[in-house]
Amino acid sequence: MPVQKTISPVDGSVYVERTLADADAVELALDSAVVAQKEWRKTTLSEREAICRKAVEYFLNNADEIGLELTWQMGRPIRYTANEIRKGFQERANYMISIAGKALADVEVEEISGFKRFIRRDPLGVVFVVAPWNYPYLTSVNSVIPAIMAGNSVILKHAQQTPLCAERYARAFEYAGLPEGVFQYLHVSHEQVAQIIGDNRIDYVAFTGSVEGGHAVQKAINERFIVGGLELGGKDPAYVRADANLEDAVENLVDGSFFNSGQSCCGIERIYVHRNVYEQFVGAFAELTKTYTLGDPTSGETTLGPMVRTAAAEFAQKQIDEAISQGATALIDTSLFPPHQSGTPYMAPQVLVNVNHSMQIMTEETFAPVVGIMPVENDEEAIRLMNDSQYGLTASIWTADMDAALQIGEQVETGTWFMNRCDYLDPALAWTGVKKSGRGCTLSTIGYEALTRPKSFHLKINA
Incomplete structure (x- = not known):
């Protein structure tokens, strides 16, 4: 048998x-x-x-x-x-x-x-x-x-x-x-x-x-x-408005991007940040990412384990390499994560900037500890980019303005719309997706x- x-x-x-x-x-x-x-x-x-x-x-x-x-x-x-x-x-x-x-x-x-x-x-x-x-x-x-x-x-x-x-x-x-x-x-x-x-x-x-x-x-x-x-699948986006609590947004979006080594259908895979706070957000995001510990998941010290298999890590690395060849910039030095090694499932987290929607890293599901971050000028641009996807499981907005969150949420094509949180299933709410x-x-x-x-x-x- x-x-x-x-x-x-x-x-x-x-x-x-x-x-x-x-x-x-x-x-x-x-x-x-x-x-x-x-x-x-x-x-x-x-x-x-x-x-x-x-x-x-x-x-x-x-x-x-x-x-x-x-x-x-x-x-x-x-x-x-x-x-x-x-x-x-x-x-x-x-x-x-x-x-x-x-x-x-x-x-x-x-x-x-x-x-x-x-x-x-x-x-x-x-x-x-x-x-x-x-x-x-x-x-x-x-x-x-x-x-x-x-x-x-x-x-x-x-x-x-x-x-x-x-x-x-x-x-x-x-x-x-x-x-x-x-x-x-x-x-x-x-x-x-x-x-x-x-x-x-x-x-x-x-x-x-x-x-x-x-x-x-x-x-x-x-x-x-x-x-x-x-x-x-999912390619879930987050939008950080200029009025967001940046410390809270960074803390939660780093976790939403890298928890479970990014292997979550509702994990954060792309982030759009208002240009007024973009540099500050990106700097804090990268610094917090560097505090993760990649290693043996049976150790209580480890916060980032291996991906499920080597092929999954290789698929994600291919997306990263392709994006870099098209002009993206990687902010994380993988040497900071010694277990990171090609030919194994151990993969360092990565943050990419200078990305756009011509790159697969911003449009195709990655399912790995990788996230791309783009600046936007306003709500309208953020909505357009969030909707520029074949997926629609969850999306999140980070803002102090509830009315704006509701208004924008009405326009975003997604199954669940979050404000100031992400990557969570509330059992009292319907869990559903749109598109693919x-x-x-x-x-x-x-x-x-x-x-x-x-x-x-x-x-x-x-x-």
Whole structure:
């Protein structure tokens, strides 16, 4: 049987090996999911809530161990990985559990004498979640917990880089007493993913990944009357106005650019700064960037770990070299970061100026610890440049003027518009993208709509 290997970016060793599921195992999982869901949908919301909250408890009880696994699987520094569970995962899971009653309640309509009418939100059936490696718990929890709360069963396929995350979910739900078959995971190939999506027993696909992967998912569902939620790439911009609190903007935008080695779909990849404060901003930004420590992510001193694989670092370096050849200036001396070395996933952060939109570094997703900074003359130029992108996941503005932020935000083509913050998902708000950043929605009460179908009840009362 084919074997899947997870190569750790920490040291290049094989950290995990898993045999891929064969056709019989896939068939059993699909059948089990269908059978289990028919019973699970009959449970009350309070029963589902108790189980899901206990699953969250498992994750919190094991956060440190899970964090260490995550560091070895994808390279994020150990000082941060447990917080993916303790902060974001817990926040999103508990919020989506807490609003399920409201989000799934019957929709009442106007009363008509002699009739009872309402709309009920029925679970779809079997939800197939395809999750990525960069934030493996934060991305998957957006769909897994609300899908189960809505009465669906779930099959999770995690990225080859982070297979242990899928197995952790299974342990958590076993600990919580979830009935067998309601949650399952499969380690499968890309070809098998396409076959599973095409199977009539799958009722919804929640995919997070690349634009290329999104096209593959879309192709797989095209022959069927189902839809998929697609959260894809990003080239997220920030605009620093002349009235911004520069110290706050620099601190948060450096973090938004380089956290997780820039491997975030909603990370900051391009910054536009009003010319009046441009030089001051750029100088402070570069100086703060130099305080990062690139190194072994299992060390508590490290603040910048390796990229997920050498090929990813090489792709980003190619964009940097191309931009420099076209006139860009690199502000960071990579010798300040001794582990930085070609042919490895260890990549120093980089800040580029004298950039423009003829350069791929300002238009194509980089997904690395690299950011380009451009001066702008006014709001209108900033809006034009922010919108000059094939992506639209998040965008941020840094200003003291709320009215200006709202007015500009109305004109920027993005799924989420931030003021004085970035790179954060508020579970009370819809998480969605426009353009090549995808379609559909997770989180918030709106996120439950994709995981259910409306069923109308039109009942005539006999006199």
